[in-house]
Amino acid sequence: MTAISSDFSSAPVLPKWTAPVLLLAFAYGVVPLIGSSYLFEAILLPFLALSLAGVGLNILTGYAGQVSLGSAAFMAAGAFAAYNFNLRVEGLPLIGSIVLAGLVAAAIGIVFGLPSLRLKGFYLAVSTLAAQFFVQWALTKFSWFSNDSASGVIDAPRLSIAGYALDGAVGRYLFALTIVAVLTFLAYRLVSSQTGRNFIAIRDNETAARIIGIPVLKTKLLAFAISSFIIGVAGVIWAFAYLRTVEPDGFDLDRSFQILFIIIIGGLASIRGAFFGAALIVVFPLALSRLGGFLLGDLFDSGVLDMSQRIVLGALIILFLILEPDGLVALWDRIRRRLLFAWRST
Amino acid sequence: MPLPSYALGVMEASVYAPEVLARGLPSALPPAQPSEGRAGLAAQAAPLLSLQGIGLSFGGVVALADIDLSVLSGEIRAIIGPNGAGKSSLINVISGVYRPDRGHVLLDGIRHAHVPTQRLAHLGVARTFQNLALFKGLSVLDNVASGLAFKVRSNFAGQVLGIGRSRGEQRDTLSRADQILEFLDLSPVRDRLVGTLPYGLQKRVELARALVAEPRLLLLDEPMAGMTASEKGEMAGFVRAARDRFATTVVLIEHDVGVVMGLSDRIAVLDYGRKIADATPDEVRNDQRVIDAYLGVASDNEDGAGI
Amino acid sequence: MIADFDYQFFIEVLVGGLLSGVMYSLVAIGFVLIYKTSGVLNFAQGALLLFAALTFVSLVERGIPFALALVVTFAIMVAIGIAIERTVLRPLTNKPPITLFMATLGLSYIIEGAAQLIWGTQVHGLDLGIEDVPLEIGGVLISQFDIFAAVVAAGMVLLLSLFFRYTRIGLSFRAVADDQFAALAVGLRLPLIWATVWAAAGLVALVAGLLWGARLGVQFSLSLVVLKALPVLVLGGFDSILGAIVGGLLIGASEKLAEVYIGDYFGGGIESWFAYVVALVFLLIRPSGLFGQKLVERI
Numbered sequence: 001m002t003a004i005s006s007d008f009s010s011a012p013v014l015p016k017w018t019a020p021v022l023l024l025a026f027a028y029g030v031v032p033l034i035g036s037s038y039l040f041e042a043i044l045l046p047f048l049a050l051s052l053a054g055v056g057l058n059i060l061t062g063y064a065g066q067v068s069l070g071s072a073a074f075m076a077a078g079a080f081a082a083y084n085f086n087l088r089v090e091g092l093p094l095i096g097s098i099v100l101a102g103l104v105a106a107a108i109g110i111v112f113g114l115p116s117l118r119l120k121g122f123y124l125a126v127s128t129l130a131a132q133f134f135v136q137w138a139l140t141k142f143s144w145f146s147n148d149s150a151s152g153v154i155d156a157p158r159l160s161i162a163g164y165a166l167d168g169a170v171g172r173y174l175f176a177l178t179i180v181a182v183l184t185f186l187a188y189r190l191v192s193s194q195t196g197r198n199f200i201a202i203r204d205n206e207t208a209a210r211i212i213g214i215p216v217l218k219t220k221l222l223a224f225a226i227s228s229f230i231i232g233v234a235g236v237i238w239a240f241a242y243l244r245t246v247e248p249d250g251f252d253l254d255r256s257f258q259i260l261f262i263i264i265i266g267g268l269a270s271i272r273g274a275f276f277g278a279a280l281i282v283v284f285p286l287a288l289s290r291l292g293g294f295l296l297g298d299l300f301d302s303g304v305l306d307m308s309q310r311i312v313l314g315a316l317i318i319l320f321l322i323l324e325p326d327g328l329v330a331l332w333d334r335i336r337r338r339l340l341f342a343w344r345s346t
Numbered sequence: 347m348p349l350p351s352y353a354l355g356v357m358e359a360s361v362y363a364p365e366v367l368a369r370g371l372p373s374a375l376p377p378a379q380p381s382e383g384r385a386g387l388a389a390q391a392a393p394l395l396s397l398q399g400i401g402l403s404f405g406g407v408v409a410l411a412d413i414d415l416s417v418l419s420g421e422i423r424a425i426i427g428p429n430g431a432g433k434s435s436l437i438n439v440i441s442g443v444y445r446p447d448r449g450h451v452l453l454d455g456i457r458h459a460h461v462p463t464q465r466l467a468h469l470g471v472a473r474t475f476q477n478l479a480l481f482k483g484l485s486v487l488d489n490v491a492s493g494l495a496f497k498v499r500s501n502f503a504g505q506v507l508g509i510g511r512s513r514g515e516q517r518d519t520l521s522r523a524d525q526i527l528e529f530l531d532l533s534p535v536r537d538r539l540v541g542t543l544p545y546g547l548q549k550r551v552e553l554a555r556a557l558v559a560e561p562r563l564l565l566l567d568e569p570m571a572g573m574t575a576s577e578k579g580e581m582a583g584f585v586r587a588a589r590d591r592f593a594t595t596v597v598l599i600e601h602d603v604g605v606v607m608g609l610s611d612r613i614a615v616l617d618y619g620r621k622i623a624d625a626t627p628d629e630v631r632n633d634q635r636v637i638d639a640y641l642g643v644a645s646d647n648e649d650g651a652g653i
Numbered sequence: 654m655i656a657d658f659d660y661q662f663f664i665e666v667l668v669g670g671l672l673s674g675v676m677y678s679l680v681a682i683g684f685v686l687i688y689k690t691s692g693v694l695n696f697a698q699g700a701l702l703l704f705a706a707l708t709f710v711s712l713v714e715r716g717i718p719f720a721l722a723l724v725v726t727f728a729i730m731v732a733i734g735i736a737i738e739r740t741v742l743r744p745l746t747n748k749p750p751i752t753l754f755m756a757t758l759g760l761s762y763i764i765e766g767a768a769q770l771i772w773g774t775q776v777h778g779l780d781l782g783i784e785d786v787p788l789e790i791g792g793v794l795i796s797q798f799d800i801f802a803a804v805v806a807a808g809m810v811l812l813l814s815l816f817f818r819y820t821r822i823g824l825s826f827r828a829v830a831d832d833q834f835a836a837l838a839v840g841l842r843l844p845l846i847w848a849t850v851w852a853a854a855g856l857v858a859l860v861a862g863l864l865w866g867a868r869l870g871v872q873f874s875l876s877l878v879v880l881k882a883l884p885v886l887v888l889g890g891f892d893s894i895l896g897a898i899v900g901g902l903l904i905g906a907s908e909k910l911a912e913v914y915i916g917d918y919f920g921g922g923i924e925s926w927f928a929y930v931v932a933l934v935f936l937l938i939r940p941s942g943l944f945g946q947k948l949v950e951r952i
Contacts, residue, residue, distance in 0.1 A: 130929035193505035208479035213467025213496025307770040314762030
């Protein structure tokens with residue numbers, strides 16, 4: 001079977017950066033011209049933020065094999081840290097706030113990653129819930145984090161880079177797109193570096209990794225730090241570019257599960273997978289609500305929509321785990337190969 | 347060479363299949379002469395590794411009792427014994443996976459009550475595992491390259507941005523991994539995911555991952571388990587070639603006594619956690635206690651399966 | 654400071670904590686049953702609990718007698734358990750445990766959604782006929798309901814232990830928990846055992862759902878009690894019923910004491926994370942948990 005599939009590579013193929021470059025060109029050059037404000041506000045902005053969070057979690061869970069159920073905590077840490085840096089540090093450029101926010105999230109990630117040095121599997125997964133509950137509690141409890149606003153709500157500052165305002169939907173989209181593109185590129189470089197190989201080695205066989213001299217403890221904490229950094233920045237995009245007004249409750253356990261679902265559906269240990277998964281997670285509730293409204297009319301109220309969303313999402317997870325454990329990415333690659341094959345044989 | 351009539355000889359005959367003989371792999375050499383010569387020569391040097399009074403038990407079950415063992419630089423040292431004799435425990439003590447209850451390990455003259463696993467690679471020790479312990483999500487090349495991870499000094503930021511010493515390091519790592527792949531005839535499968543390879547090749551990738559670090563001491567935990575006779579012969583050839591090329595000292599555990607006889611310079615025999623013999627292959631072959639310990643196992647092994 | 658210490662109040666808090674710990678244990682036992690036989694950390698246990706309570710309340714509200722509603726709900730829980738085993742877990746046999754865990758996460762979404770789609774999202778009151786008047790025992794005030802809950806939970810544990818000790822199927826369960834392959838080899842019928850275990854977990858979910866439902870009202874947040882059970886499991890070990898009980902008591906007591914005596918320094922509300930921190934600190938000191946054995950690494 002493997003022999004057959006490897007035959008395809010004999011034909012000349014385009015360099016592997018072709019697709020991402022074309023996509024980026026389209027995203028920068030075409031989308032801003034043709035997109036409606038609904039497309040940006042309801043689809044592309046949440047898609048970009050969640051994709052980036054998925055990339056971050058995939059580094060930790062997909063590549064390094066450490067399951068985390070606390071991703072939303074790191075998004076929240078990033079969002080609130082950026083808000084405070086921006087508010088309290090005079091003259092700090094926006095990019096500075098974002099990088100510092102990522103570093104704060106990374107530091108918190110290291111702290112809550114410490115149990116991974118002793119715990120494995122379920123025990124670790126459960127212990128990451130501590131991050132989830134602690135961060136959410138701290139942000140609600142101590143009003144300093146939200147500059148004493150009621151119930152911890154924060155409003156995003158005006159987005160501008162080098163004096164150029166990015167407040168419109170298109171501006172925020174370009175802002176998010178740029179951050180996501182840069183971090184995704186760096187993440188891709190990371191997973192194909194020696195450090196990325198170490199992540200996978202620890203995931204696949206921790207004992208063997210330790211014995212051949214991979215610094216297991218350091219590498220695990222590094223995975224937590226890098227993952228949390230990226231998820232933290234995703235939180236900034238979520239708060240500053242997408243919602244503009246957020247509260248700690250918006251980063252609850254359901255959000256953490258949502259990000260976990262993104263990487264399961266999209267494909268574990270795949271950078272592309274996070275984008276596939278996020279696209280599905282963002283688009284499917286919109287599609288479901290249209291479909292439900294069309295089929296059931298008024299019966300399909302928001303409560304019913306909410307419940308049927310949960311059911312369909314849960315069923316999707318189980319179906320993917322059973323039928324396509326490698327996620328949408330694997331499905332996509334298979335379809336593409338078939339198409340390519342059909343095209344070649346004509 | 348006339349076949350001896352007792353059990354060990356029968357096994358040997360079955361292992362050295364004609365095609366192996368024809369290719370001039372280990373069995374082509376009469377085992378007695380070179381091993382005696384080497385052992386005699388090495389006896390003057392200080393041992394690279396020695397175990398002194400190692401004792402280990404798991405919840406009352408004695409796995410190892412008062413084991414002494416010395417391994418000289420450059421020799422191929424086999425540890426054999428029936429199932430449950432404590433062979434794997436011994437390797438695990440040497441590589442620090444287990445901490446012995448009693449005794450200590452002298453590695454290159456330094457005394458360890460518990461060999462530090464995390465620093466094993468830096469101490470010049472590499473090992474393979476009884477049940478494959480490869481990284482399934484990595485290609486063959488990347489698996490082998492991971493054997494050099496302990497030498498990497500660039501940090502992740504340098505690697506991501508491709509600056510500083512990371513570029514040179516990456517180039518160096520890959521070229522050394524490629525050399526080992528070449529050496530072990532693995533180049534054709536270089537870019538395959540390791541999990542997709544047949545078992546015998548995976549065993550060889552593990553050897554490559556251990557060898558790429560050019561260790562001074564190579565621990566092989568049943569490197570030929572589950573292999574066909576011809577694969578075993580091939581693997582024996584690679585082990586010998588690795589010793590000759592890298593001047594590596596080899597300690598290997600093996601179930602299949604026949605292969606070991608031809609390959610090793612000296613053999614220690616374990617039974618029920620005790621060392622019952624420690625000598626050259628010829629002496630071990632004639633040792634009555636070894637024959638007794640092995641008689642039951644020998645009949646199982648006549649088909650050369652070496653279970 | 655010490656002289657002012659109000660021992661009576663301390664004991665009241667402690668007993669209250671221990672009793673609410675029993676409620677945590679009850680939820681945790683549902684996890685342990687499944688984990689011991691199939692190696693799955695069944696995150697959907699909370700959703701099952703919600704489903705059971707919601708079904709029971711809705712049946713009673715529709716005029717079905719208490720006892721009949723109990724039997725019908727139990728039958729439904731058994732059916733759901735068996736359905737889960739057949740449709741979700743069996744196709745995932747031999748997958749890594751963490752995959753199974755994620756599947757139960759998906760499952761909890763389905764069950765939560767279905768429960769509320771079928772029975773609606775409003776909060777139902779549940780009256781088990783226990784007056785919540787505090788009893789005074791030796792000068793210490795104790796909630797009558799908490800005592801009732803503790804007694805029911807103790808009865809549950811006793812029942813389960815008797816079942817697993819003295820019935821044929823119970824003994825098979827223990828064999829499976831010890832070694833699945835060996836159990837299969839000697840011809841134990843795994844599907845039957847799994848079905849039984851899921852039924853038992855369904856029963857535990859039902860009892861826990863009723864007790865928690867009577868206390869908090871039957872509503873969506875009921876499924877969140879699983880988050881209270883998880884630190885108990887981390888502390889006591891996923892595979893020990895005794896661990897679940899002792900862990901529950903420890904968590905319950907320390908949580909209440911911390912809330913009363915040090916909560917103010919943190920501005921209150923620490924119960925959302927305190928149990929996790931207790932469990933984590935304990936595990937960092939003793940990685941094998943309360944009753945776990947040190948595992949020998951086999952390579």
